[in-house]
Amino acid sequence: MPSPKKLDDLLKQAATYVRRFENDFAAIVTDETYEQHDVAGQPRLLSSTNRRIRSEMLFMRLPGEGLSWVSARNVLEVDGVPVADSHDRLERTIKGDAAGLAERLLSVADEGARFNIGRIQRNFNDPILPLLFLDPTYRPRFRFRLEKDETIDGVRAIKMSFKETEGPTVIREVGGNNIPTSGAVWI
Secondary structure, X not given: OOOHHHHHHHHHHHHHHHHXXXXXXXXXXXXXXXXXXXXXXXXXXXXXXXEEEEEEEEEEEOOOOOOOEEEEEEEEEEXXXXXXXXXXXXXXXXXXXXXXXXXXXXXXXXHHHOOOOOOOOOOOOOOOHHHHHHOOOOHHHEEEEEOOOEEEOOEEEOEEEEEEOOOOOOEEOOOOOEEOOEEEEEO
């Protein structure tokens, strides 16, 4: 049985990494190709079971309290078809007044979410979302447990499971209802 001290030490190291990542990548825009595959047997909102989205992805740490980290996926192309009025959407969004920037970026994220396949409307399909679970600000909402170490692509990793036990949860429904998260991370 792994010791609580080992778990606590690992969480502190992970939190240090997350904070360093947040500072080093305070604002970055990158190109992304994102493939989605619908789960067989599930009802679909769209006729397609596969989707290829080409986007520019913005990761930005916002100053002040509250929402400190935001990601926005500006969808440029869906299944090879350009999306109208998307070529300079991020540039127009960040050029405005600093007040309201978070809301404008969330609006871009919401706009991009309409191209997702699946049963629910979502804009939390964010490559850095798992870092929030380890961020010291959010970490007290979670319970963590060390699992058996695993080797992934030839690299030995410590597996840690997590379960969100307190609200407000990181992911919430449109109406604000909590959606607790659980899963695992490999460090």
